[in-house]
Amino acid sequence: MDPASAPQAGLCDRCRHQQLVPNSRGSVFSLCRRSREDSRYRRYPPIPVLSCPGFEPGPRIADSEPRR
Numbered sequence: 131m132d133p134a135s136a137p138q139a140g141l142c143d144r145c146r147h148q149q150l151v152p153n154s155r156g157s158v159f160s161l162c163r164r165s166r167e168d169s170r171y172r173r174y175p176p177i178p179v180l181s182c183p184g185f186e187p188g189p190r191i192a193d194s195e196p197r198r
């Protein structure tokens with residue numbers, strides 16, 4: 131994925147729970163994988179995220195990982 135097409139998602143860009151999801155029209159969305167197990171988190175939080183109790187620093191999930 132072209133890094134230049136990625137959204138500026140604030141804190142999510144440095145969080146291990148972020149997954150970048152491209153669509154067929156070339157847009158890229160920042161998905162929060164915590165949303166799968168915890169309803170307090172939105173699947174696509176409004177960005178940029180400036181504060182989040184679920185933030186954990188680390189590399190994001192590989193873009194090629196299968197989506198569940």
Ligand code: SF4
Pocket residue numbers: 141142145146147148149161162163164171175179182183184185186
């Ligand atoms: S846990 Fe918070 S900081 Fe991490 S990806 Fe989800 S919304 Fe973003």
